[in-house]
Amino acid sequence: MIRTENLCKSYHCHTRHEVCAIQDVSLHIPKNSFVVLHGPSGSGKTTLLNIIGTLDRPTNGKVFMSGEDITSFSDIALSRLRR
Incomplete structure (x- = not known):
């Protein structure tokens, strides 16, 4: 089972602006379930998967x-x- 609570991930750009990739994402994925993430380019799908896959850490x-x-x-x- 995978569960997230209020995930946020922000990046600081070289222009000193903060870019919010995902904001307040809470979900529950039961064991042995099949999940599809669907959304437009730049909507945070890869960021969310990288956090869930422990390749990246959330800001909050x-x-x-x-x-x-x-x-x-x-x-x-x-x-x-991960192993």
Whole structure:
């Protein structure tokens, strides 16, 4: 089971503007379910998948896998989780 609570991801551009890729995304994906992410280019699909896949970290919010909050896991722990 994967669950997110109020995920946000912002990037700082070289122009000193903050770009919000995703904002306040909360979802629950039950084990063995099939999910489709659909949206226009630039809507945050890849950013969301990178966070859920532990390749990136959210600016704010939490990610839970099997009920465990993985948001504060170390890089080494996240690497082990991906294996």
